Amino acid sequence: MRLLVGDIFTNAARTVPDRMALAIGDRSWTFGELDLISDQVAHRLLEKGVGVGDHVSLRADLSLATVALFAATAKIGAVFVPIDPALSDVEVSRLHATFDAALSLDTHGAAHLVEHAIELGPVDPIDDSELHEGLTQVMFFTSGSTGEPKGIALGQRVLSLRSHPGAQPEDRGSAVCPFPLFHVAGWATTLQQWQARAAVIYPETFRADAICRVVAAYRAERIYCIPAIWRRILDHVAEARAVGGPLPDLSSIRFADTGTSATPLSLIEAIQELVPQARVRVFYGSTEGGAVTCLQGEALTERVGSCGLPMQGIRLRTGGDGELQLQGPCVLEPVTADDPQFTADGWFRTGDLAEIDDQGYVYIVGRAKEVIRSGGHSVSPVEVEAVLATVPGIRDVAVIGLPDPDWGEIICAVVVGAPGSRTPGLEFVRRCCSDRLATFKHPRRLVVVDEIPRTASTQQVRRRLLAAQIGDAPVSSSASSAPQSPDRVPAG
Incomplete structure (x- = not known):
């Protein structure tokens, strides 16, 4: 079995070419359009000398061009390096000093490249016969504990496996993704939707009214927000109720997810009250490990303070100092034999201090790394x-x-x-x-x-x-x- 990111949307284009794959604002692409445009952009990249293993960096705004470049690099085996457009020039220079970029684009350059690629018209499909699942597909940057930029390289296989548990033979309904496209959660949501041949909707801004508007417009069934965004939505609804205005229609939501930071019980209960028809879940994870644990159902109120049970395929343990360590097929692989992110016997060190009770529920109690x-x-x-x-x-x-x-x-x-x-x-x-x-x-x-x-x-x-x-x-x-x-x- 070959696990390549490009196969996710190429296979979707073969089976449901006219189904919507993504939307931003009033613009959308079907899976057929996504597949064609990514081929067109891939040909442009090849013309510019970008090949297998080459890095393409992009100040990744929330745009169709960003999505097209992600998909195109996946098809030719290049490494997509999304960079927060809010970073200063000094910070971006520090990031670029850690890798060799075959091509570096700002938001305007990316839009120009994609526009000109689309003008190519029909093109031959990209030959990916030489690609393999061990190739790096994306490198995300985060702050290391020493202050030096830390690039986290995720391979084709890992990204494919992380999205696969969400794949279902039936349409899951569209999902709203209020995450930037330089963040791993944005692409995790996107690939999970595409595996299931379902659409991902990116709100044009992360304001509560914009998020609620796209939920209603697309009858979205899934949404994953950090706690701060959920509070914005709750405040927005409360303000509308206080002035007697129309309330946002959130009745289509079946899964209301949160995570990335501590989620107090009061917020969980407020989300449950806001969308009583939905299943509320709290996830704990990281760029390196993907989704690690999930708290849901009665455990939300019975296991207050826990971040849940391990996800399928994830093995957990605590080291002698209490640091949470994990293994699994969705965890990034060591860069070298003595990679300090891993223990001598191959367990990834999360940097979080944790306790695991006799039922397997995980509780994060502190931080081992200075982050x-x-x-x-x-x-x-x-x-x-x-x-x-x-x-x-x-x-x-x-x-x-x-x-x-x-x-x-x-x-x-x-x-x-x-x-x-x-x-x-x-x-x-x-x-x-x-x-x-x-x-x-x-x-x-x-x-x-x-x-x-x-x-x-x-x-x-x-x-x-x-x-x-x-x-x-x-x-x-x-x-x-x-x-x-x-x-x-x-x-x-």
Whole structure:
């Protein structure tokens, strides 16, 4: 059996060519159109010298061009490298320094390439006889614990297997995908839908009204949102109800999923009340491991704090330090024989501390790696600290993650002011970050202390001590509501 990503939509085009494959705004493609356009774009890439194993980087906005380039690279065995268009030029340069790009495109360049490819008209199907499932298909970037960009390479086989459990012989109905196309969850949802010969709908923005509008317009049966997006939808419905306006029609939803950050019981119950006809599920996973666990049914209220049971094919264990480790066919493979992401006996190290009860339910209790997870993004404290250390008026700085009901964690800068200088406020600090860090890496809270502990313990332990020291203080969940002047907490 050959497991290639391109076969997913090519096979769909052969069986249901006139069925809708995707829609963005008022534009849509059928599976037949997706297959043809991806062939046309693939021929353009080949003309530009892109071949098997070559990297094609793209500032991946939410557009048909992004989808076309993903599909085209899959067909010729090239590596698709989607980059967050919100990243600064400095950040993008750091990413590009970690790999050789045969072709690098911004959003305008991608749109131009796809438009000209479509002008080719009918083309011969791409010869993929030399491709094999061991080829890398996508490389996603995340922040490593050291602050250096971390490219996560996922192969044709892994991506095919991750989408296969969702494939059904019958039409599953359309799914709304409120994830950006530089995020693994966006492509996981897309491929699961295409495996099932069903459509994926991308809202033009991630505003609650836009999401609700496409759910109603396409009678979508599935939606997966991070907790922060679900709260936006709940607030949108509450506001409409308060003013006596028309309520969004969400009656078509059969599966209401969430995950990527902590999901409190109050939010789960609110989603159940909003879409009582739907099955609510909470997923835990990662770019490297895919969907790892799922919490659903009665366990949502009986196993509060758990992220569920392992997905099919996933094996879990905890190491001596309590770190959750996993194996399975959908987990990325080691890059080298001594890949530090894996144990000596081949288990992937998640970086999360966990407990597993006697029924197999998993509870995430902490973090083994120095990474802040905020709204589906992984942020390195080291990277943010390096930028904040250059801000005028700051003598010393530590960056920590504080719990937040919407975002999982928010980024908090703990600073020591420079002698003889006025300690900067939050908005000034954020402005200083604007040219060097993407907005999601900016601090949402600023706390001033007299001294940051410098001991023989690791920086990770130091940050945990700081988090415990200020964790009882009020936390703002957005920059707009964050204090304009810094909080002051005495050093402990």
